[in-house]
Amino acid sequence: MKDEDKIKVLVVDDHPMVLEGMRSMLAQIAFANLTGVASNAWEAIEKIKEQLPDIVLTDINMPDVSGIELAEKIRKEFPSVKIVAMSTFKERSYISKMVLNGATGYLVKSASKEEIEEALLSVHEGRLYMSFDLEMSASEQREMKNVPVLSTREKEVLxxxxxxxxxAQIAGALFISMHTVDSHRKNLLTKFGVKNTALLIRTATQYGLL
Incomplete structure (x- = not known):
């Protein structure tokens, strides 16, 4: 497979050993191309500007700017870039915060090569991926997987x-046509599996998206 056909990945972590470990792991994945590594959020943003990866694998617990804040920045400035959070933490609160800030994948750092492969493919294809090793009940994991993956514009409309x-007011606020707003509204109803706006708002709130 040519490099240009591979999934371009940037890894962000403030621990050199983790960066080397991920570099070694990704080298064994045929469809992944490591475009670079960064040790903090500011370096990550510069690397994204230079290379625009498909996926950013980022640690959550970093000094100065956390992975949660970095995810929010990437979502706003580079909406095409997918985010996979990495952490030794397994608490539900960290996962929820990362998902709310734009992450569509969550891996623990002890993840196997096979799990990293599955995470990259799932997120690249627009699906939410949650690590097998999370300390969550089966019902909680199913609930997290049910959270729709929304585009930046869909989140704004929601x-x-x-x-x-x-x-009409949404169209004016976002400088888009009413037809486009109506399309986004219909897409949101479909993604959440609901039939009206009241249920849409209630379900989005239950998922922590509002």
Whole structure:
């Protein structure tokens, strides 16, 4: 497989041993191309600007700027880049915060090569991936996997719907057509599996997306 056809990955972690370990692991994955490593959020942003990877694998617990804050920054500035969080933490709160800030994958650092492969493929294809090794009940894991993956624009529209804005008001606020707003609204109803706006808001709130 040519490098240009591979999934481009940037790894962000403040521990050199972790970076080397991930470099070695990714070298064994045929469809992955490690475009670079970064030891902090600022370095990561510069690397993203230079190379625009498909996926950023980032640690959560970093000094100065956390992985949670980095995820939010990537979501806003580089909406096409997918985010997979890595951590030794297994608490539900960290997972929820990363998902709320744009991550669509969560791996513990002890993950095997096979699990990293599955995470990269799942996230690249637009699906949410949660590590096998999380200290969550089966029902909690199913619930997390049910959380729809939303585009940046869909999240903006969802928030404005929740604020009570009409399609015309949303179109004006986002500088898009009413037809586009209506399309986003229909997509949101489909993704959440609901039939009306009230259920959409209630379900999104239950998932922690509002």
């Amino acid at each position: 928030n404005l719907i929740a604020d009570g804005l009409t399609n």
